[in-house]
Amino acid sequence: MNTRRNANSKGFTLIELLVVIAIIAILAAILFPVFARAREQARRSMCLSNLRQLGQAAHMYAQDWDEWFPIEPTNGNPKIGLVAALAPYVKSRDIFYCPGVVACVGDDPTVENTDANWEAGNIGYYYWSMCSAHKNTKSLQAFCPNLLSESSDFPSERWLFSGWFKKGSSQFPHGLKIGEDVGGLLHVLYLDGHARSIAGRPVDQWLVFFATH
Secondary structure, eight states: OOOSOOTTOOOOOHHHHHHHHHHHHHHHHHHHHHHHHHHHHHHHHHHHHHHHHHHHHHHHHHHHTTTBOOOEEESSSOOHHHHHHHGGGOSOGGGGSOTTGGGGTTTOGGGSOOHHHHHHTOOSSEEOOEEEOOGGGGGGGGGOOBOOBTTOSOTTTSEEEEOOOOTTOSOOGGGOOTTOSSSOSEEEEETTSOEEEEOSOHHHHHHHHHHHO
8 A cells, every 4th residue: 555645635644743743832832931921020010010009099198198098907908998098099999909919819818809809898918007917917016006107217118018928828929939039029019109029038028127227
């Protein structure tokens, strides 16, 4: 039996098909991680943008209320008062939720952007003008209350908002881990309005600040 194709045949042999499939698989293996990193970088950029917009809203609120920022019972959820205070100054509820915090919902389902969480005053960030420390960050109780105003000292070092974290959790927004060079560990908005990623354990950042000021 002659297995060779006729000169006018337009089909592919099995070997040719396998070669094409192998090439596609190699390209996919190369490109998919690139696309994943690009998506994650977009999430990180959006998170920092969210924090800056929340900061702008908080400063506008403070200008209307004798330079005081909203005060919450704790830095964690729920934040019904904060949501009610800042909602008039923002265009969308989406900025209250970190796009990378979905990785943490197993440890804290209140941080996800859902209708139920929004109605309950649950958001995807910590807010640091508070009377007491949330159970997720109870080691910071010694530094409470932490009531912030436009006149608070060291505004370039004081936290106003930050990403979510929890002692003992293996998850962080955006998959950032302690010791990684890319992006640091946590996104933080400071009282002066700038936002950046910080490296190391978030609690240590607080300990250093209060030990040196």
